[in-house]
Amino acid sequence: MNVQEKLDSTLFEQSRRGRRAFAQAPDVTEATDLPQALLRRDRPGLPEVSELQVVRHFTRLSQKNFSIDTHFYPLGSCTMKYNPRACNTLASLPGFTGRHPLGPLSHAQGFLSCMWELQEMLKDVTGMQGVSLTPMAGAQGELAGVAMIRAYHDSRGDHERREILVPDAAHGTNPATANMCGCKVRELPTTAEGDVDIEALKAAVGEHTAGIMLTNPSTLGVFERDIIAVDRIVRDAGGLLYYDGANLNAILGKVLPGDMGFDVIHMNLHKTFSTPHGGGGPGSGAVGVGERLLPFLPTPVVSRTLRDGEAHYGWLTERDLPQSIGRLSGFMGNAGVLLRAYVYMRMVGREGMRRIAEYATLNANYLQARLQDAGFELAFPNRRASHEFVVTLKREAREFELTAMDVAKALLDRGYHAPTTYFPLLVPECLLIEPTETESKQTLDGFVDAMIDILSQARDRGASFKEAPHSMPVRRLDDVKAARELDVRFGKTA
Amino acid sequence: MSELPGDLMYTSEHEWLRREDDGSVTIGITDHAQAALGDLVYVELPEIGQVVETGGDMAVVESVKAASDVYAPVAGEVTAVNEALADDPEKINNDPYGDGWIVRLAPSDDDGGLLSPEDYQAILDELDN
Amino acid sequence: MPFIPHTEEDTAEMLAAIGAERIEDLFDEIPAELRIDSLERVPKALNEMEVSRLMHRRAQRDGAPSCFIGAGAYEHHIPAAVWEIATRGEFYSAYTPYQAEASQGTLQTIYEYQTMMCELTGLDVSNASLYDGASAVAEAALMAVRSNRKAGSRKVLLAPGVNPTYRKVARAIAGNQGLEFEYLPMDTADGGVDFERLDQDTAPVAVVVQQPSFFGTLADVDRLTDWAHDRGAFVVAVVNPTSLALLKAPGHWGEAGADIACGEGQPLGVPLSSGGPYFGFMTCKQQHVRQMPGRIVGRTTDLDGNTGYALTLQAREQHIRRTKATSNICTNQGLMVTAATIYLSLLGADGLAAVAKASHRNTARLARGLCGIAGVEPVFDAPHFHEFALRLDRPVAPVLEMLAARDILGGYDLSIEYPEFGPELGNLGHVLLVCATETKTDADIEAYVTAMREILETPVAQSA
Structure with a gap:
């Protein structure tokens, strides 16, 4: 083992029998009264290491990550904006972190007042009539939304409506969610300009239509211009409209999903309201609904009553909402994430909401214009970018074998996280680029320079990036081996 | 240019079918399909005795970047599956028309709707453009 | 402008590059009749000092009561290093x-987490976590339907102690x-399954067994596991990870072991935090790995042959498989898993066992103390782990209110979920579920017992 390998080894390899972080466990020696037959005889193979070893190991591991705090992260569809530190500090106050979820209302008024106000603010920015904070991620919000649509039709005895329309450009979660709700998916084609194909929509709707799931601005980075027609067609057919809030950042304070005709929306608080992505979670997928779906909201929902001019906060449960689609989590959802979103929204404030959309859109259009000038091909050159846009490397891939994957990996070597690659699936060799409002012009210019450098090296000097990256902790990984020779736990290979 | 044996029938879903002497049919995916999927890492096979409809899901082939259903080109009962693919899915990459066969069916239906090699070639040509 | 770095000059130059006059022009594809000028209910912005003042006030308003509630979320000591490291920006x-090359820190952490969960549960493979314990049970049931197709059933039976x-x-x-989802009949004496009343002809797709049960009791999981397997059902074990330092791992239940284990990961270094974010863990036998929902990290090699880590088996997931994905899930509770991995590394097997023993000992002391009061008695005649059900001589809710007034959160009122006599689940009216983890001192426990004694010495009529 060389030095590097030793430093990078797993904690299991550093483990020595009998070593411990002695400060970290109560000093208990007495045997328990538990029956022998129920006890385990083997010792679980957890690492046996000192506290310093643990701290050093995980600190070193952290340093192998790209993150917003360390790198520009223009990952389309993910809204990787700055996560203000105050949100973490204030949500981590002991009064909040120490509160048991089943504690009495007498010891919850401070927390619940934040949650109630968050619900109100989310209603305001979406134009919805009711909000439930309980979904634990965007995909769970989607599940709640489609389940509510289904429950609505069922409550009217309309049991044949089981078809969900989804544009072919949609996130994979949309069709997967519809399937989880026991609905059939019908895909809608997209026009060359990036809008929903209205004629195809007219042909698709009917007595089986439960609803349509739309992201607007869409996953193609453009605003759905025919939204009013889409609303009319689906509504006339008896269907409901579902708004996938993945791209809400682009329209905050500019247009309300409720005004566009949507009946239900999920919000990704970890995108729009800047709670941390945490290396893959936790998210938070609050849902908002219009009048018709209010009785079906997932529980619990925070309530407020005024007594003698004083506000008292409590919960609406299944007893208050007997038609609710039910509960989605053990308690009330990702409360700590919700607190972070609350702090963020209070710091941004009413005017700040509009500015988020404005500067996110400004940054995207600026980057789009600069990259187009530099010779990159846009998937939708005649459209405004929303807060993100799509570049296609179809030509570069054909002419000099520069693929989206190559550009992604070459960017890592230049200190930039890669944009989203190969999504949306409709556009070949694509990069979906979302700079967010928190990046400065200087950062964007640096990114453009890196993109130009990669393109010119490949085009003019025949450079290949098939083996990039070179400066990361590892080189390109063998995904095929990972899947064929499954090794998902230390000490045991399938 | 992908290889296309002349003695097989094809489908627009990039599958091939060979009629065996005993009346059964052997089914696999075409060279074009395996190349598009990339290195295969897993094949989910049906149970022997399973009855499948024409166009119904029968198996799944999976690479690191995609998973694709294998549909039954004709209706019938599964009489054999290529067990060797469980350990070596790459047989499909290496020899799609031979060692990489996937399922054998006893057909219960005629095989109208299958494509000749020429018709399938025309589909591939279209994709190239 | 909070969190927006643009100077006026920047904005002007950027607009010029775009060829637009005003930022507003960039929204010209949105139909004019839909555009709005301002929001109504979002308050004006606060600066960091102002919002800090507000949040401190609200956090303090909820106080710092002495908490004896468990019921699925447990107050354990969290070593300082856990969140100091987990909230480093590079993780947070x-x-x-x-992008595996730029994410080796997160990936190796998850790989180590997966290993630890396999070790604790005695099963072969783990995913990178799910949302929480409750949703993990739902996902386990769906997984059982996919994996146990032979059963040809969509009926899931739950042991009576399932939350x-x-x-x-x-x-x-x-x-x-x-x-x-249907409950099996309860033996009201011990809170476990009433084997006498089991329908021997049933053929469910899975049987869900929670150990310790929601009531804190421990059951003969070996017998139930074998019973389920004899009927062609999968066994889904729902377990408290702290307890696994002492209790038999699900992989060793019965003759063949549970097929899937899952549960609430919160006890492993995640604060109570009003119910979340927590994480759900899930492990299973090797042969079911492709039906497991959620992300999985695998160890592999890079172009130079060096060890590295990457997400694997992604073709099962929604972004590739869409309608036919194993789940719509595209989140693991990454940050919580990071914390749990650090927590388990700091404690090790002996440390975790010490936490389990201390929690169990404290709950036993508390139960002994409370049962010494007239009008309080144990509900179940069964071994238990770190949680205990007590029957009071009066409704629980007003007693809890009086305790709360003394800043003691006395436990969980089981009549909320079990309001009356039920043929399957017995009478759990007037039943209080208490838990004292290792964080409680003898003085804390004594204070609770004293308060309870004073409250219960008041006749029922006056206390209600």
Whole structure:
């Protein structure tokens, strides 16, 4: 083992029998009264290491990550904006972190007042009539939304409506969610300009239509211009409209999903309201609904009553909402994430909401214009970018074998996280680029320079990036081996 | 240019079918399909005795970047599956028309709707453009 | 402008590059009749000092009561290093590790987490976590339907000790796919399954067994596991990870072991935090790995042959498989898993066992103290782990209110979920579920017992 390998080894390899972080466990020696037959005889193979070893190991591991705090992260569809530190500090106050979820209302008024106000603010920015904070991620919000649509039709005895329309450009979660709700998916084609194909929509709707799931601005980075027609067609057919809030950042304070005709929306608080992505979670997928779906909201929902001019906060449960689609989590959802979103929204404030959309859109259009000038091909050159846009490397891939994957990996070597690659699936060799409002012009210019450098090296000097990256902790990984020779736990290979 | 044996029938879903002497049919995916999927890492096979409809899901082939259903080109009962693919899915990459066969069916239906090699070639040509 | 770095000059130059006059022009594809000028209910912005003042006030308002509630979320000591490291920006503000070369920190952490969960549960493979314990049970049921196709059933039977909220969540998540969740009959003496009343002809797709049960009791899981397997059902074990330092791992239940284990990961270094974010863990036998929902990290090699880590088996997931994905899930609770991995590393097997023993000892002391009061008695004649059900001589809710007035959160009122006599689940009216983890001192426990004694010495009529 060389030095590097030793430093990078797993904690299991550093483990020595009998070593411990002695400060970290109560000093208990007495045997328990538990029956022998129920006890385990083997010792679980957890690492046996000192506290310093643990701290050093995980600190070193952290340093192998790209993150917003360390790198520009223009990952389309993910809204990787700055996560203000105050949100973490204030949500981590002991009064909040120490509160048991089943504690009495007498010891919850401070927390619940934040949650109630968050619900109100989310209603305001979406134009919805009711909000439930309980979904634990965007995909769970989607599940709640489609389940509510289904429950609505069922409550009217309309049991044949089981078809969900989804544009072919949609996130994979949309069709997967519809399937989880026991609905059939019908895909809608997209026009060359990036809008929903209205004629195809007219042909698709009917007595089986439960609803349509739309992201607007869409996953193609453009605003759905025919939204009013889409609303009319689906509504006339008896269907409901579902708004996938993945791209809400682009329209905050500019247009309300409720005004566009949507009946239900999920919000990704970890995108729009800047709670941390945490290396893959936790998210938070609050849902908002219009009048018709209010009785079906997932529980619990925070309530407020005024007594003698004083506000008292409590919960609406299944007893208050007997038609609710039910509960989605053990308690009330990702409360700590919700607190972070609350702090963020209070710091941004009413005017700040509009500015988020404005500067996110400004940054995207600026980057789009600069990259187009530099010779990159846009998937939708005649459209405004929303807060993100799509570049296609179809030509570069054909002419000099520069693929989206190559550009992604070459960017890592230049200190930039890669944009989203190969999504949306409709556009070949694509990069979906979302700079967010928190990046400065200087950062964007640096990114453009890196993109130009990669393109010119490949085009003019025949450079290949098939083996990039070179400066990361590892080189390109063998995904095929990972899947064929499954090794998902230390000490045991399938 | 992908290889296309002349003695097989094809489908627009990039599958091939060979009629065996005993009346059964052997089914696999075409060279074009395996190349598009990339290195295969897993094949989910049906149970022997399973009855499948024409166009119904029968198996799944999976690479690191995609998973694709294998549909039954004709209706019938599964009489054999290529067990060797469980350990070596790459047989499909290496020899799609031979060692990489996937399922054998006893057909219960005629095989109208299958494509000749020429018709399938025309589909591939279209994709190239 | 909070968190927006643009100077006026920047904005002007950028607009010029775009060829637009005003930022407003960039929104010209939105139909004019839909555009709005301002929001109504979002308050004006606060600066960091102002919002800090507000949040401190609200956090303090909820006080710092002495908490004896468990019921699915447990107050354990969290070593300082856990969140100091987990909230490093490199973990906190990173995305899902799709770009493996730039995410080795997150990926190796998850690989180590997966190993630890396999070790604790005695099973072969682990995913990178799910949302929480409740939703993990729903996902486990769906997984059992996919994996145990032979059973040809969508009926899932729950042992009586399965957390009632987990059943509600499972119904909400999986009910639309036709899954049914029914409780098995309870033996009211010990809180476990009444084997005499079991329907021997039933053929469910899975039997869910929670150990320790929601009531804190421990059951003969070996017998139940074998019973389920004899009927062609999968066994889904729902377990408290702290307890696994002492209790038999699900992989060793019965003759063949549980097929899937899952549960609430919160006790492993995650603060109570009003119910979340927590994480759900899930492990299973090797042969079911392809039906497991959620992300999985695998170890592999790079171009130079060096060890590295990457997401694997992604073709099961929604972004590739879409309608036919194993789940719509595209989140693991990455940050919580990071914390749990650090927590388990700091404690090790001996440390975790010490936490389990201390919690169990404290709960036993508390139960002994409370049962010494007239009008309080144990409900079940069964071994228990770190949680205990007591019957009071009067409704629980007003007693809890009086305790809360003394800043003691006295436990969980089981009549909320079990309001009356039920043929299957027995009478749990007037029953209080208490828990004292290792964080409680003898003085804390004594204070609770004293308060309870004073309250119960007041006749019922006056206390109600």
